[in-house]
Amino acid sequence: MIFLKRQLPLAITFIMGIAFALQYYIPHPVSEEAITSVSKWMQIISGFALLLGVASLFHVHAVKIKRQVPGWGYSLVLYLGIVITILVGFWGKGEVRVDGAQTAFGWLYDYMMVPLQGTMFSILAFFIASAAYRAFRARSREASVLLIAAVIVMMGRVPLGQFLLPWTWDVTQWLLNVMNSAVRRAILIGVSMGSVALSLKIILGIERSYLGGGKEQ
Amino acid sequence: MKAFARRMIGIDRRIIFLLIAAATLLPLLKPFGLPIKVSPEVKAVYDYIEKLPERSVFLISFDFDPSSKPELEPQAVALLRHAFRKNLRVIGMTHWLTGTGLADGVFSNAAAEYGKVRGKDFVFLGWSPGAGALIISMGQDLYTAFPSDYSKTPTLGMPVLEGVRNLRDVNYMVSLAAGSSGIEMWYVFGKDKYRFEMAGGATGVIAPGLYPFLRSGQINGLIGGLQGAAEYETLIGQKGTAVAGMDAQSATHMVIIVLVILCNVFYFALRGEKGRPA
Secondary structure (H helix, E strand, O other): OHHHHHHHHHHHHHHHHHHHHHHOOOOOHHHHHHHHHHHHHHHHHHHHHHHHHHHHHHHHHHHHHHHOOOOHHHHHHHHHHHHHHHHHHHHOOOOOEEOOEEOHHHHHHHHHHHHHHHHHHHHHHHHHHHHHHHHOOOOOHHHHHHHHHHHHHHHHOOHHHHHHOOHHHHHHHHHHHHHHHHHHHHHHHHHHHHHHHHHHHHHOOOOOHHHOOOOOO | OHHHHHHHHOOOHHHHHHHHHHHHHHHHHOOOOOOOOOOHHHHHHHHHHHHOOOOOEEEEEEEOOHHHHHHHHHHHHHHHHHHHHOOOEEEEEEOOHHHHHHHHHHHHHHHHHOOOOEOOOEEEEEEOOOOHHHHHHHHHOHHHHOOEOOOOOEOOOOHHHOOOOOHHHOOEEEEEEOOOOOHHHHHHHHHHHHOOEEEEEEOOOOHHHHHHHHHOOOOOOEEEHHHHHHHHHHHHOOOOHHHHHHHHHHHHHHHHHHHHHHHHHHHHHHOOOOOOOO
């Protein structure tokens, strides 16, 4: 069993990792055919990952409801939401509209999902304003620089700010294109190098946490 | 003064919520309609589409869901209006499953405005799993990745896809993204290998993070947030929800700036006082 749980996944990871890192540089028809087939496989596996996610969500919230942990009512609402949506979806064969007329599934999407998600996101504006009032203070030199930059960008990114202080537009463009780009680029390079290092560790079998399991790994 | 500052610094947050609500609602009821300045990064997207010959292939990926609708839907509408007005062949798709219905609605409405026919002038491919793998699959063979479109019509033989085999045949691509499975992924798995020109449209939160891609030429333009959408609406001369929303955004920004300034005034008034947070 240890072969199936350990050696085989490590071997598959090593072979596929090396093969498809090299594939990028080999524009031969055989290589192109290989990436076409593998990308199909990856799509199929992603579909199963979605099913796994839904199954896991069901399991987590079923346990919460069964044990009646604090806030289990929310889990019940979520459970009902998923079950009703799935049933309505199957009943309407997944169609949002039939001959131009909205189906029950389409109604659930347009009048439940869209406003609920929109509401969740719009609430952020209120909390950001409240958090900015309480936390955005010039406690240090660095915090003061951040504060000044934020106020300039907030002015420069809206017509009223540009009207009241026209110079904020140019300063905002400079901040975004020069200062922000430089910092973001440094972060991106760091993250990318970390990703390359982690990928190599996984391909070479040094990093094995993705195999799961405990001490026997 | 110190007693007042102490009271103000601990102000009930519901008062702040009310101020933000008023700053959002009042300009929507009585807009002040200030002019919108157009940034070079938005103009670059407009110019590229403007220069495309008729019946060029324009791919638009709706990589967002309803939570980002207020910012990204106006961008999508403005881009589609421009593309349909230029008589481009438009291919739509999404990497976000929960955004599929929204994207189809936006597509259908914009197409109806210009009398465009599904399958002939545009196609909405819908959603398929895989994210990066899906892009590779589209880059290899579009018909394998999407054998049928969102309305279950087979893609092979569709007049809108005539001469299109894979992503190499796309003339221009824009990803409207609200997070991962968006612009960066389209660049890494798509443009880098299959060599098509692309731009990005993003929410105001993630747009600053995309400037390195813009500066390096990995994307040729960037539409950022509601302001970016308003700029695009100004460029195409069709003012919509983005321009209308900019007055509300202006007012809320001003309220937040005033609140931050006040909070710092009170903070400095109380600094050094025993028991006060430094």
